[in-house]
Amino acid sequence: MSKVKLYDTTLRDGAQGEGISYSVMDKMRITKELDMLGIHYIEGGWPGSNPKDMEFYLKMAKTRLENSALVAFGSTRRPHLKANQDSNLKAILKSQAKIVAIFGKTWDLHITDVLKTTPEENLRMIKDTVDLLVAKGKTAFYDAEHFFDAYKANPKYSLNCLLAAQAAGARAVVLCDTNGGTLTSEIFKVVKEIRPRINIGLGIHCHNDSGLAVANSLAAVEAGVDMVQGTINGYGERCGNADLIPIIANLKLKMGIDCIDKDKLKELTHVSHFISEISNMRQKTDQPFVGPSAFAHKGGVHINAVMKNPKTYEHIDPIIIGNRRRILVSELAGKTGILIRAKELEFDLTKEDPKTKKILKLIQNLEHQGYHFEAAEASFELLMKKAFKKYNKFFELEGFRVVVEKRSDKRIASEAIIKLKVRGIQEHTAADGDGPINALDNALRKALKAFYPTLSKMHLTDFKVRVLDEKAGTAAKVRVLIQSQDEKDIWNTIGLSENIIEASWQALVDSVEYKLLKDKIK
Numbered sequence: 202m203s204k205v206k207l208y209d210t211t212l213r214d215g216a217q218g219e220g221i222s223y224s225v226m227d228k229m230r231i232t233k234e235l236d237m238l239g240i241h242y243i244e245g246g247w248p249g250s251n252p253k254d255m256e257f258y259l260k261m262a263k264t265r266l267e268n269s270a271l272v273a274f275g276s277t278r279r280p281h282l283k284a285n286q287d288s289n290l291k292a293i294l295k296s297q298a299k300i301v302a303i304f305g306k307t308w309d310l311h312i313t314d315v316l317k318t319t320p321e322e323n324l325r326m327i328k329d330t331v332d333l334l335v336a337k338g339k340t341a342f343y344d345a346e347h348f349f350d351a352y353k354a355n356p357k358y359s360l361n362c363l364l365a366a367q368a369a370g371a372r373a374v375v376l377c378d379t380n381g382g383t384l385t386s387e388i389f390k391v392v393k394e395i396r397p398r399i400n401i402g403l404g405i406h407c408h409n410d411s412g413l414a415v416a417n418s419l420a421a422v423e424a425g426v427d428m429v430q431g432t433i434n435g436y437g438e439r440c441g442n443a444d445l446i447p448i449i450a451n452l453k454l455k456m457g458i459d460c461i462d463k464d465k466l467k468e469l470t471h472v473s474h475f476i477s478e479i480s481n482m483r484q485k486t487d488q489p490f491v492g493p494s495a496f497a498h499k500g501g502v503h504i505n506a507v508m509k510n511p512k513t514y515e516h517i518d519p520i521i522i523g524n525r526r527r528i529l530v531s532e533l534a535g536k537t538g539i540l541i542r543a544k545e546l547e548f549d550l551t552k553e554d555p556k557t558k559k560i561l562k563l564i565q566n567l568e569h570q571g572y573h574f575e576a577a578e579a580s581f582e583l584l585m586k587k588a589f590k591k592y593n594k595f596f597e598l599e600g601f602r603v604v605v606e607k608r609s610d611k612r613i614a615s616e617a618i619i620k621l622k623v624r625g626i627q628e629h630t631a632a633d634g635d636g637p638i639n640a641l642d643n644a645l646r647k648a649l650k651a652f653y654p655t656l657s658k659m660h661l662t663d664f665k666v667r668v669l670d671e672k673a674g675t676a677a678k679v680r681v682l683i684q685s686q687d688e689k690d691i692w693n694t695i696g697l698s699e700n701i702i703e704a705s706w707q708a709l710v711d712s713v714e715y716k717l718l719k720d721k722i723k
């Protein structure tokens with residue numbers, strides 16, 4: 202089994218993705234996670250570019266990593282300057298990282314138009330920089346920026362850039378598709394041509410501007426590179442970098458190439474979710490291998506087949522990479538989907554049972570109106586419990602009123618007044634809120650808290666509104682999805698109405714009732 206080294210740049214290239222900003226603590230937590238996974242190299246940042254990255258390196262110098270080596274990133278020295286006088290290189294040496302990746306120009310267009318220097322001086326810049334790093338006892342990698350565009354424009358010169366780094370003692374050169382515009386077949390061809398000319402490590406660094414970063418990285422491995430650079434979840438500038446998650450899974454499971462320990466594969470889903478949380482990025486639901494939808498089945502035909510043999514609609518067993526199969530409940534799922542969910546909820550139901558048909562009809566009817574139970578498992582569970590008469594009302598609403606008032610000082614005030622009955626006792630409460638829904642939520646809890654104290658442990662974490670038939674204008678139905686959370690669980694509920702307050706109320710009530718049922722409160 203050949204071996205490929207993984208090089209993660211989530212903390213440097215990934216941090217350049219729109220909407221991402223890491224604190225030093227975030228960077229340290231991500232580093233720990235990548236180390237646990239067994240990533241060989243972790244590029245932590247650019248110590249010459251900002252004090253935050255420098256602080257990270259100095260902190261990490263005192264931290265032990267089990268599997269990974271930390272790499273500092275920087276550029277070749279500036280034109281017509283001694284390498285040891287370059288502030289960026291001084292910062293790299295100060296960072297104490299033992300491995301340094303230096304990027305430099307290889308495309309003559311960039312050398313003349315951006316750097317405003319000569320091709321000869323650029324070669325000296327590469328040599329001097331690697332010389333300095335080697336003299337200081339560092340392991341140096343040379344990242345050849347825009348290599349594939351450069352090679353197309355001037356094959357001889359771009360190769361000379363790689364050879365200059367190699368001659369100066371670099372331990373690897375990395376071919377970068379910086380603009381992300383190269384096709385997979387071209388990547389394969391160029392790497393094949395370069396491989397015999399280089400007798401040190403050869404790496405690939407792809408961007409995803411053509412939607413090909415993962416495919417291009419794998420093609421480069423087939424053509425002979427021994428290091429793949431990328432980011433977790435493909436975060437990065439513009440359309441992102443090559444996503445290391447599917448790269449690792451494909452290398453191990455499809456190509457038989459060793460890169461991380463076999464028993465670490467099942468951590469992939471967790472690592473992807475963890476890093477999306479820290480990055481404050483929503484997890485891509487359809488992310489290959491690790492997304493929540495990656496092994497979710499919705500169509501009745503698919504569900505039927507998968508229950509007989511999962512291979513019919515799954516390319517791998519989701520357990521291997523720590524994901525799981527999900528059977529989605531929707532009108533498309535048919536009886537099988539309902540039976541599977543009923544079984545999960547410990548209801549005894551058979552295909553022939555008239556109740557099955559009744560529930561299926563009910564769901565189809567509700568979905569036709571615009572309900573969407575795939576995204577609201579808690580509302581679905583309540584629906585099943587009602588159908589099986591395993592549900593008792595926790596309170597009875599007598600009425601509510603919501604007032605929104607715009608005042609002359611431009612402030613908007615929201616207030617809700619609610620009247621309900623719990624165990625025969627009437628409650629009448631009022632509460633303010635940040636908006637009408639928040640006021641209603643506050644008033645409802647205020648009314649219930651004396652009877653159901655565990656409600657103080659739950660809170661709403663997300664609120665989504667979608668207009669269903671936009672053509673109908675203001676008379677259109679709106680669907681409200683609410684996500685709630687307590688110290689143990691997260692659950693989703695749904696409401697639907699032409700009135701947004703009413704739709705929100707339905708989702709709110711489901712959320713509260715689900716919590717009480719979950720806590721086994723009578």
Ligand SMILES: [Zn+2]
Pocket residue numbers: 214379406408442
């Ligand atoms: Zn990059």
